[in-house]
Amino acid sequence: MLPYLVLFAAGFAGSFHCVGMCGGFACALGRDQHGSGATALRHLLYNTGRLSTYCFLGALAGAFGQVVCTSAGSFATLPLAGPVDAAQRVLAIVAGLLMIVIALQFFGLLGRLHRLTTGPGGSPFATTLGRVLKAPGPAAPLAFGVFNGFLPCPLVYAFLAQAASTAGAVSGFLTMAVFGLGTFPAMLMMGGISGVMRPLWRQRGVRIAGTFILILGLVTLGRGVLPVGFFHGDHLL
Structure with a gap:
């Protein structure tokens, strides 16, 4: 349970980064002419769409990691535990290093990387999002959120x-x-209070998110380089 609480806290802190990168999309949803209830539903559907994309990508990423470890075992002779353990360690090292690099970016230490991983601006994909947003019906904000979830984002x-x-x-x-x-609370609030949150909280939230990502990256890296059992039960995070 503790690892997931840490992930939730990291997502909450990182949501202020989301406000900066994707908050404009939330504001673009605007208010529904049918009242506050319809407006809340509109933004809930948008964020549910984002969440569904994140879950889909997470399942793919986890499956990729599983394939890597399974392949390591299938190409080895007995015992299989050695190659599988080695593959898990390599995977943890690569993932941990990537998270540490992204955390450093959040602290403003890798500006060039930041430019490579920010949103696509006026790209055709962003244009497509704008067209989806203007589509009639309740499915539009849901589809808008699904597409939004695929935008490049270091977080x-x-x-x-x-x-x-x-x-x-x-x-x-x-x-x-x-x-x-x-990320839900900040993004839902963004739909209601627009740009008020960004100047007050974004910079602080991004640094907090960077701290969480750095800690998670170090723990993940540690799973790859430290002795088995160091974290009192492998796969602590």
């Missing part, structure tokens, strides 16, 4: 790396589900 990359390191589709799914739920 999502960090947690996908964590999902891959779990080496399981279900655990990867749960990792991204908990992370995504952590």
Whole structure:
């Protein structure tokens, strides 16, 4: 339970980064002419769409990690535990290093990388999002959120790396589900109070998110380089 609480807290802190990158999309949803209830539903559908994409990507990342570990065992002779353990360690090292790099980016230490991983701006994908947003019916905000979830985002990359390191589709799914739920409060508020949150909280929230990602990255890296049992039960995170 504790690992998922940490993931939720990291998602909540990181949601202020989401406000900066995707808050404009939440504001673009605006208010529904049928009242506050319809507006709340509109933003709930949008964020549910984002969450569904994160869960899908998390399951894929976890399945990829599982395939890597399974392949390591299938190409080896007995005993299988050695190659599988080695593959899990390599996966944890790669995922941990990626999370640490992204955390450093959140602290402003890797500006060039930041430019490579920010949103697509005026790309055709962003144009497509705008067209989806203007489509009539309640399905539009849901589809808008689903597409939004595929936008390049270093925060999502960090947690996908964590999902891959779990080496399981279900655990990867749960990792991204908990992370995504952590981003819900700020993004739902963004739909109601627009730009008020961004200047007050975004910078502080991004640094807190970077701290969480750095800790998770170090723990994940530690699973790959430290002796088995160091964390009192493997796969602590």
